[in-house]
Structures are given as C-alpha cells and as structure tokens.
Amino acid sequence: MADVQKTRAITAYVYRSGKAALEEYQIESEYPMSVMSLLTRLHETDPTLACRTSMCFHGTCGSCLVNVDGRDVKGCTVLVNPGETVSLRPHSKYKVLQDLVVDFRQPLAAEN
Numbered sequence: 001m002a003d004v005q006k007t008r009a010i011t012a013y014v015y016r017s018g019k020a021a022l023e024e025y026q027i028e029s030e031y032p033m034s035v036m037s038l039l040t041r042l043h044e045t046d047p048t049l050a051c052r053t054s055m056c057f058h059g060t061c062g063s064c065l066v067n068v069d070g071r072d073v074k075g076c077t078v079l080v081n082p083g084e085t086v087s088l089r090p091h092s093k094y095k096v097l098q099d100l101v102v103d104f105r106q107p108l109a110a111e112n
C-alpha cells in the first residue's frame with residue numbers, strides 16, 4: 001500500500017508595497033515550516049516579492065525580522081502549520097524599502 005502524503009495549503013497574505021495592500025498566496029506543505037522557509041517558497045513562486053531569504057535560519061543574526069499576524073518577530077523562529085493562514089508585513093520599527101524588506105539603518109521614531 002502506497003504512502004498517502006497529506007498536503008494542505010498555507011495561506012499567506014503578504015504586504016506588497018507597490019499596491020500598498022496584502023496579496024494572497026497559497027503554498028502547499030505537508031509539514032510545519034518557519035516563516036522564513038515560507039518566505040523562501042513564496043519568493044520562488046513569485047520572484048517579484050521582495051523579502052530577505054538567505055540568512056542564518058537559527059535565530060542568531062536578526063536579519064529575518066518581520067511582522068507576523070501583527071507581532072514583530074524573528075521569522076526563522078515562528079512556525080506555520082499546514083492549513084493555517086498568516087499575514088506577513090514588514091517589521092514595524094524600520095523604514096520599508098520594498099514589500100517585506102526594511103532598512104535596518106533607518107529605525108522609525110518611537111511613538112509617544
């Protein structure tokens with residue numbers, strides 16, 4: 001009897017700066033994946049999506065800062081399960097260069 005592998009879609013709503021709106025993507029996966037792995041798959045699917053994908057993937061470099069479902073996090077440390085829906089936006093504390101890419105040299109002023 002053949003193994004039946006179950007894949008389910010991860011739905012990602014991703015901020016696109018050119019449209020100033022979220023764009024919907026679907027990625028099939030049978031396993032949980034980190035937000036950074038999800039972004040890598042999204043970038044392979046749509047090379048026009050600007051995001052950082054080549055980093056440590058171990059929670060040490062801090063280059064993967066991104067906003068997931070309204071929380072600023074290290075994307076390599078947050079898992080998304082098949083069947084889940086996430087919204088991905090640029091990190092809220094830095095100036096947006098394009099889509100999810102921010103300029104770490106330009107922190108935004110803190111709100112009072």
Ligand code: FES
Nearest residue numbers: 057059061062076
């Ligand atoms: S990829 Fe380095 S901290 Fe996340």
